[in-house]
Amino acid sequence: MKFTDRLHEKTLPIWRQNHNHPFVKGIGDGTVNQDNFRFYMVQDYLYLIDYSKVFAIGAVKADDVETMGKFAGLLEGTLNTEMALHRKYAERFGISEEELENAKPSPIVLAYTHYMLHVSQKGTLAEVVAAVLPCAWSYWEIGKELNDIPGAADHPLYGDWIRMYSSEAFGELASWCIDLMNEVAEGKPEHELQKLEEIFLNTTRFEYMFWDMANNKQMWPGAETADVGI
Numbered sequence: 001m002k003f004t005d006r007l008h009e010k011t012l013p014i015w016r017q018n019h020n021h022p023f024v025k026g027i028g029d030g031t032v033n034q035d036n037f038r039f040y041m042v043q044d045y046l047y048l049i050d051y052s053k054v055f056a057i058g059a060v061k062a063d064d065v066e067t068m069g070k071f072a073g074l075l076e077g078t079l080n081t082e083m084a085l086h087r088k089y090a091e092r093f094g095i096s097e098e099e100l101e102n103a104k105p106s107p108i109v110l111a112y113t114h115y116m117l118h119v120s121q122k123g124t125l126a127e128v129v130a131a132v133l134p135c136a137w138s139y140w141e142i143g144k145e146l147n148d149i150p151g152a153a154d155h156p157l158y159g160d161w162i163r164m165y166s167s168e169a170f171g172e173l174a175s176w177c178i179d180l181m182n183e184v185a186e187g188k189p190e191h192e193l194q195k196l197e198e199i200f201l202n203t204t205r206f207e208y209m210f211w212d213m214a215n216n217k218q219m220w221p222g223a224e225t226a227d228v229g230i
């Protein structure tokens, strides 16, 4: 059994909850509230800035030039392809790039990104990969699932999102993360595998919390409308 099969099996209930989250379903059937989607895209942009930094840490921790190159590819793909989607949506919503970068992160975004940055700064290369894997893997699976819904990828607003996360290019990045997880877990003692499992479980849980945050436009307690992200 591959280590990633073990991870998938262990986190299956929460993994399913991610796929069936009302916000995800709403992107697929076009019913998600536009204002919530706008909030989500702004918060996701902030998330991706730190997520990209985790790939840079991966490059620093890589043991060979080929792996360094893959992390550089993931960093480039996130900054220039995935985040281009967010910049395009921001333009549609009348949000400038400056406003986007200066938006305030929600408590969930801060907790999630700080967790990933903490794990990757203090941990091993395998721990870096375990932290980022649910992000790439679950979005790719969700993208493909939504793309299978007839007409979903043609939706005037949410179609771009579905096409991005079901694309071959995104799938390649996700597959590379899956393969690397198996490579770096090979031969590790059980206690280290359990640690990787825990990190993977935690970021899978954060994925669920992120969808919930988007669904509820959840910001800081007592925040005024003007403080809500942007």
Ligand SMILES: Cc1ncc(CN)c(N)n1
Residues within 6 Å of the ligand: 044, 047, 048, 082, 134, 135, 136, 139, 207, 210
């Ligand atoms: C929260 C989150 N997780 C994952 C992805 C896919 N890179 C994303 N854009 N946002």
